[in-house]
Amino acid sequence: MKESSDAPALETEAAVSTSAIIPPRKFLRSQTFKALHYRNFALLWIGMILSNVGTWVQIIAQSLLVLQLTHNSGLALGLISFAQAAPFLVFSLVGGSTADRVDKRRLLLVTQSLQIVYAFTLGVLTITGVVQFWQIAVLAVLAGVTLSFDQPTRFALIPRIVPREDLSNAIALNAIVFNGAAIVGPALGGALVVVIGYAGDFFLNGLSYVAVLIAVLLMRFPQMASASTSSLLRDIRRGLGYILREPLLAQLLANYGSLMFFAAVYTVLLALVGVEVLGTTPGELGVLYTAIGIGTVVGSLGVASLGDFAHKGRLLMVSSLLMSFSVVIFSLLHLYWVSFTLLVVIGASQTVASAVSITLLQLNAPKNMIGLVMSINTLIVMGIRPLGAFPFGALADVIGTSAALAAGALIAAAISIYLFATSSRLRSA
Numbered sequence: 001m002k003e004s005s006d007a008p009a010l011e012t013e014a015a016v017s018t019s020a021i022i023p024p025r026k027f028l029r030s031q032t033f034k035a036l037h038y039r040n041f042a043l044l045w046i047g048m049i050l051s052n053v054g055t056w057v058q059i060i061a062q063s064l065l066v067l068q069l070t071h072n073s074g075l076a077l078g079l080i081s082f083a084q085a086a087p088f089l090v091f092s093l094v095g096g097s098t099a100d101r102v103d104k105r106r107l108l109l110v111t112q113s114l115q116i117v118y119a120f121t122l123g124v125l126t127i128t129g130v131v132q133f134w135q136i137a138v139l140a141v142l143a144g145v146t147l148s149f150d151q152p153t154r155f156a157l158i159p160r161i162v163p164r165e166d167l168s169n170a171i172a173l174n175a176i177v178f179n180g181a182a183i184v185g186p187a188l189g190g191a192l193v194v195v196i197g198y199a200g201d202f203f204l205n206g207l208s209y210v211a212v213l214i215a216v217l218l219m220r221f222p223q224m225a226s227a228s229t230s231s232l233l234r235d236i237r238r239g240l241g242y243i244l245r246e247p248l249l250a251q252l253l254a255n256y257g258s259l260m261f262f263a264a265v266y267t268v269l270l271a272l273v274g275v276e277v278l279g280t281t282p283g284e285l286g287v288l289y290t291a292i293g294i295g296t297v298v299g300s301l302g303v304a305s306l307g308d309f310a311h312k313g314r315l316l317m318v319s320s321l322l323m324s325f326s327v328v329i330f331s332l333l334h335l336y337w338v339s340f341t342l343l344v345v346i347g348a349s350q351t352v353a354s355a356v357s358i359t360l361l362q363l364n365a366p367k368n369m370i371g372l373v374m375s376i377n378t379l380i381v382m383g384i385r386p387l388g389a390f391p392f393g394a395l396a397d398v399i400g401t402s403a404a405l406a407a408g409a410l411i412a413a414a415i416s417i418y419l420f421a422t423s424s425r426l427r428s429a
Contacts, residue, residue, distance in 0.1 A: 074269060079390065256353065324416065
């Protein structure tokens with residue numbers, strides 16, 4: 001009964017979203033940018049890109065500040081990532097189930113407003129000269145709690161504002177939002193550290209969230225009441241039970257989770273690689289993060305150009321293995337521009353793997369469980385990935401950063417090879 005009661009609501013929202021179409025401009029006429037024809041998605045996409053430029057500005061400044069406060073400790077960087085990741089283990093499923101029940105726009109207004117508060121608090125602590133490592137860790141925990149609700153809400157909103165036939169395109173374009181902003185954000189953050197200091201970067205990030213608030217306020221579609229009458233915990237148990245009974249979903253999450261935990265640790269330890277291995281300046285470090293952003297845009301646009309393509313499982317297999325082995329090579333070669341090029345490849349392959357995984361998850365999950373299923377994906381991206389930085393950050397202090405990165409990536413490659421070799425359904429998805 002619940003499935004049928006949810007269907008009219010989905011169709012109503014999709015119809016409203018589809019009716020609000022932006023007349024295509026020349027640069028939007030291709031298949032690549034098709035989802036941007038829908039007004040609500042275009043508003044959210046533009047707002048999030050602007051906001052995430054600010055997020056990358058803060059990531060660079062915060063990483064450098066942590067290294068300054070802790071005398072270049074890889075463990076300290078891992079601890080900050082752990083502090084932000086830990087809340088996802090507790091709240092991500094709650095956040096996803098909540099996203100299936102409430103007005104998603106109102107929830108986004110709350111979460112984005114809280115992010116402004118956190119950024120400004122860190123800015124004030126820094127500019128007054130009282131900032132300490134533990135304060136950064138506390139703010140990271142608060143940000144983790146907030147993002148546990150924010151991330152699955154935004155993912156669950158996409159199928160509501162973009163028709164099913166354009167879902168793959170929208171997810172690919174959505175992949176640009178965070179890492180694509182790295183084309184501008186990191187380099188800008190590294191340069192601004194020299195000009196306006198750490199605090200200035202934090203204040204700039206706080207202001208960037210206003211773009212999302214404006215976008216959400218301008219979105220138009222009727223408020224839909226939740227059709228669920230069961231308890232929150234019961235919905236969570238039901239969703240987890242469905243995933244355990246559906247091998248494809250479990251395999252998709254296992255593959256993506258292993259990539260994020262073991263191979264994607266390079267994103268957290270990159271500041272340490274830049275400072276200790278490559279000897280970069282803050283500006284040069286920002287350029288390395290920019291390489292990841294360039295790769296993300298290349299990968300995202302590539303997937304978006306394919307439309308609703310076949311053989312998604314094969315593309316997932318190739319991109320997963322390419323990412324892992326590229327990280328291994330990155331860990332072994334310590335030439336600045338070679339590292340830049342490899343980071344472009346890593347960013348592209350990681351984005352393709354992410355976009356294909358999310359597309360397959362949303363296409364195979366029940367419509368009334370998309371928020372919950374996406375909360376598990378959020379747990380992987382925002383919880384599992386930073387958690388990997390904690391043990392590998394500590395390992396880097398013992399055996400060296402390069403060896404730690406290579407070890408993690410090889411483990412990820414082994415898991416991916418096992419999953420694809422043993423599951424014909426995953427390969428043919």
